[in-house]
C-alpha cells in the first residue's frame with residue numbers, strides 16, 4: 001500500500017471546491033508517455049495551474065502501472081524543479097470499470113479514481129459506485145462517478161448512442177453513492193470524431209462541420225438539483241482544425257474530424273463544471289508534429305528530433321487550454 005500523500009500528490013476535493021467558487025475548471029489531461037507528461041507538467045508549472053493527470057485502463061496496460069506511478073511521483077519533483085513551489089497535481093484513474101481496478105489504483109498511490117458504471121442499470125451503478133467510495137474514502141482518495149452515457153470511442157470505452165443524464169436522478173445518485181464528483185452526459189463525446197456529418201451543419205465559407213450545441217439546459221437542471229456539486233465533462237477535446245489540417249497535409253487521413261467548440265467549454269468552465277477532460281487534442285498535436293518532421297525530413301531517425309517538436313506542440317496546446325479555455329492559470333501559486 002502506497003499513499004498518494006507520500007508521493008506529494010493531492011486529491012480533488014479542495015481543487016474542485018475552489019474551482020466552483022472561482023468560476024473556472026481544472027484541466028484533466030491523459031498521459032501515457034514521457035513527452036506528454038513533460039508537456040503537461042511544464043504547462044501547469046509555468047501557468048501555476050492545478051492539474052489532473054489521468055491514466056486510463058488502456059494507458060495502464062500500455063505503460064505499466066508501476067512505471068506510471070513513479071512517473072507521477074517524478075512529475076511532482078520535476079514541477080518543483082521548474083520553480084512551482086507547491087504543485088497541485090492529482091493522479092486520477094480515468095474510466096475504472098471494476099471495483100478491483102479502482103482498489104488497485106487506490107493501493108498504488110492514485111489520489112483519485114473514477115468508477116464508470118454508467119453502462120449498468122441504475123441500481124447496479126449505485127451499488128458498484130458505493131462500494132468504490134467506501135473503499136477509497138478510507139484513504140482519503142476522491143471518487144468520480146458517471147450517470148448518463150457518452151457516445152464515441154476512447155480506449156476500451158465505447159458507445160454507439162448517447163443518452164443525456166437525467167436531472168431527476170442526480171440527487172438520489174449523489175446521496176446514495178457518496179461520490180465526490182459526477183461525470184454527466186450533455187452532448188460531449190469521446191474521440192476525434194465526436195459527431196457524424198449528418199448531426200452537424202456545414203459552414204458555407206469554410207466547408208467545415210459545425211457540431212450541435214451542448215445541452216446547457218440539462219446542465220442547468222442538474223446544477224439546480226445539486227447546487228455547488230462538482231460536475232465533470234468527459235470527451236471535451238475541440239479537435240483543433242489546424243492540427244487536423246497539418247496531419248492531412250503531411251500524409252494523414254482524418255476527414256471530417258470534429259470536436260466541441262471552445263466557446264462552449266469556456267461557458268461550461270464558469271459553471272459547476274470543475275473538471276474538463278482533454279485527451280484527443282494532445283494526440284492530434286503529437287501526431288501532427290511527428291508527421292510534419294517525417295514528411296519534411298525523411299532522413300531523420302533520431303526519435304528526439306520528432307518527439308521533441310511533438311512535446312513542444314503539446315505544451316503549447318496545454319497552455320492554451322489552461323489560459324484561454326479553462327481559466328485555471330494562477331490558481332495554484
Ligand SMILES: [Zn+2]
Pocket residue numbers: 095154190234235277
Ligand atoms: Zn471519458
